[in-house]
Amino acid sequence: MLLHRRMRGMAAVAAVVLMLAGCAGTPSGNAVVGRWGSTASGKPNLNIESDGTFSGSDGCNTLNGKGLIDGDQITFGPIASSLMACDNVDTWLSKAATGNVKGSTMTVLDDGGSTIGTLARSGS
Template identity: 40%
Template sequence: MKRFFLSSAAVALACGVAACASTGSGSGASQPTESETSVILQDPAGLWGSKEQGQPWLELSADGKVAGSDGCNRINGTWSGSEELEFGALASTKMYCEGVDDWLSRAATAKLEEGNKMLVLDANGEELGTLAYGGSNS
């Protein structure tokens, strides 16, 4: 009887672990629906990128302010627009961090693309990089 109980418990545990593993998307984030993408393109306020240490990110506030980081240096300034954004007077600290690319501090404009990506461009219109939508402001 004891052996039956232990075998049953082991099978139940294995099934539970398998069920949990199969419900994840693999990337930890779900893909936005078409209506969510449409809303983001109309109102881009929110987090773009990831606030994990060493990662570039921008947070666009509804009042036209932007704050962020290139992964090392803090970035502050203003933004305007909807699908095509303009950044005004971005200021950045100038610390040296080995292995961090400061591309985001050179942002002048950006274009929002389907699939919730922000294509960041410099003053000459050259592509600097992309940021994924990370969520709305809280």
């Protein structure tokens, strides 16, 4: 009898946990996590991890740092960058302050809130 009560209690707890997990929907940040842009020479790209850590290139310089993910947005923390000079490369990504994801496109804004570029999702 006691074992039966414990099993019912554990089943109730499991049901509540599953119900709450179902209410959560898609885990926060999944829209942002992944690879963005192109790894072709001179093209910007980012790889964003679930903890907000990011790395990539502005098309010339390597970039890395850690941001804060909130749903479909990332607020980039300070961006560490190499300082190479490259001809005919627009290094707009190094000026990123936030990135907003809608579908398979990340719109990147500077610290003034102006759109400075977009990155397409490039894989998992």
